[in-house]
Amino acid sequence: MDKNLTLKELAKLLNVSISTVSKALSGSPEISLETKERVQTLAKTLNYVPNSLGRNLKFSQTKTIGVIIPDILSHFFAKALYGMELMASELGYKIIIAISNDSLNKERDSIQTLISGSVDGIIMSLSQETQAKMEIEHLKDVLDHQIPLVLFDRVLSIIPCDKISINDFTQAEQATMELIDAGCNKITYMTGIPNTSVDDQRKQGYLNAVKKFGLPKQVIKFDQKNFPHAILKDLLQQNKIDAAIAADELSAILIMKSVIQSGFIIPDDISIIGFTNGIMGENFLPSLSTVDQHEEKQGCLAMETIIARIQGKLPETPVHYKLKTSIIHRESTRNYS
Amino acid sequence: MDKNLTLKELAKLLNVSISTVSKALSGSPEISLETKERVQTLAKTLNYVPNSLGRNLKFSQTKTIGVIIPDILSHFFAKALYGMELMASELGYKIIIAISNDSLNKERDSIQTLISGSVDGIIMSLSQETQAKMEIEHLKDVLDHQIPLVLFDRVLSIIPCDKISINDFTQAEQATMELIDAGCNKITYMTGIPNTSVDDQRKQGYLNAVKKFGLPKQVIKFDQKNFPHAILKDLLQQNKIDAAIAADELSAILIMKSVIQSGFIIPDDISIIGFTNGIMGENFLPSLSTVDQHEEKQGCLAMETIIARIQGKLPETPVHYKLKTSIIHRESTRNYS
DNA sequence: TTGTACGCGTTATCAA
DNA sequence: TTGATAACGCGTACAA
Secondary structure (H helix, E strand, C coil): CCCCCCHHHHHHHHCCCHHHHHHHHCCCCCCCHHHHHHHHHHHHHCCCCCCHHHHHHHHCCCCEEEEEECCCCCHHHHHHHHHHHHHHHHCCCEEEEEECCCCHHHHHHHHHHHCCCCCCEEEECCCHHHHHHCCCHHHHHHHHCCCCEEEECCCCCCCCCEEEEECHHHHHHHHHHHHHHCCCCCEEEEECCCCCHHHHHHHHHHHHHHHHCCCCCCEEECECCECCHHHHHHHHHCCCCCEEEECCHHHHHHHHHHHHHCCCCCCCCCEEEEECCCHHHHHCCCCCEEEECCHHHHHHHHHHHHHHHHCCCCCCCCCEEEECCEEECCCCCCCCC | CCCCCCHHHHHHHHCCCHHHHHHHHCCCCCCCHHHHHHHHHHHHHCCCCCCHHHHHHHHCCCCEEEEEECCCCCHHHHHHHHHHHHHHHHCCCEEEEEECCCCHHHHHHHHHHHCCCCCCEEEECCCHHHHHHCCCHHHHHHHHCCCCEEEECCCCCCCCCEEEEECHHHHHHHHHHHHHHCCCCCEEEEECCCCCHHHHHHHHHHHHHHHHCCCCCCEEECECCECCHHHHHHHHHCCCCCEEEECCHHHHHHHHHHHHHCCCCCCCCCEEEEECCCHHHHHCCCCCEEEECCHHHHHHHHHHHHHHHHCCCCCCCCCEEEECCEEECCCCCCCCC
16 A cells, blocks of 8 residues: 555566556556466555556646636536536546636636646636626637637637537527516516626527517616615516516526515516526525526536547537527416416 | 647757756746746747646646535535635645535545546545445545545544534534524424434534423434425424424525425524525525535635645644534524523 | 567756 | 756557
């Protein structure tokens, strides 16, 4: 049980050469059955584990994928990460995780440390700041270093790389239309995650739908740490709102909480629909109707894609998978026939 | 902008030796100012990034910490991970994340891949299965390979390594006593995470408190995917329960939901107190009174500890930090003076 | 069937 | 002030 057993030490113990040991352990047919067994049993009893540092250098690959996400506390990213980990471990890959905290600088730093060869590929979802400033030099760096890159969820179309996303536009449009179908005609789009690509597309989908039906549009941006309780209450009292589309799960919960605290009833007074099928929305009273984004599947797919890209199994031109999603009807929206 | 620029290539371009380039880039005083600048500017324009694979092998260290947690969807672990990432990036370390999914086998596999030299140390919280079966061979493996190990939250005292935990026993005891103070005398301990060390200690703390005050004890174990709604309703109707201590956040939410759906009032009919200060408990209606476990701080501390251990800054005998925690009073418990 | 020698990219020691 | 060389641990082409 020495600390770091190497091939060299094994070879010395067995009185054979290093390469013999190496070959014997990899089961090469060049080696006689006898020595092969001799080597293998000793390796096993001594609990030999090949040092991956040497292997990494030899093959210049690490079997590791870097994952950069803006946030780990949001259910969406946590579940996406879960999917990635599942797929990665199945395919024999490890994950280095970095959390950008929606900061461009942190994102840049993380990329800097990752492109030095510690990972074979990078999966990321862009930080809010990155998308707001449209700053993409650091992403170019990744590409320049020939490191495969997969963008998911918060995607930027100008980056020439593989992408995974859901069709936010269509989904928001469909969600809006279902609210209209159910008889709502004062539908507001409320977002606690402004300046992200997903937010923008969802808003556009919403705007498109209300325009198509000649309904008034109303958009409220807010800070999730400082919800505009009074504003929403006013709207409710003046009967200027009868439905809300929330840009993400936490936004939806905050809206529902505020509505209830103002003494109004969900869904009788107002219907709410959110994005992301998380534990919070599932367990809130009333439970949240929501757009299921198949977070876990997005994560799996992102991991599958980057590994396929690394192994050269993908066409040279970037692929863009847009996942189909569905709406989960629960208690926060009115029934419609 | 070649793909993988190496010292060798730089040296050739500049017509100097490899070692000169290496020294120049590290700012060695051995090299003349002139060549130093010549080298550095070229390296910069060509966007040279030293390959960490080479460095890793040279120093046999990776500046990477392996983190194995049972679950990423629970707020506790997500936030602990967040704390770890924060501290790691501050100290120049990366994180490889593995999710055991509360399975012993997955935990074993993860350890196996990590001890081959891909990490300088391992932080982990034991899986439910590991704790239930008391199977620790794989942990011994880590120690045998001379890899520093830090256990946090779900800790096993027989493993000789550094540990971080909160004092679950005391906390549960204190939580119980506060419920008693507030006039509750039919207090039940309800757990959706049986067979974990934290659950066991919390239960013991609860039992100790009710025993001390001569109150009846009542423990309900359940599966979080299949909450015993009917049983709880019966207890409420027969007035056999007036307070519940929930072993974790999700358990607490499930209890509150069930209580409300049965038509009872929180905290008038029953007080609820949980563990973990997460978004769910914070935003539920009523908001959850809970034991704050300082998840983020536990994560930070775990990371600080393992790095200190790696750098030899810790005494040889293992340290065990037990964090003090506090109780956050919100709406799910009665006021008491 | 086994052993020798080399290269992966980096740093460090020592010689020029 | 600079350069040649060895070493980290592994795998492998080639020689024995």
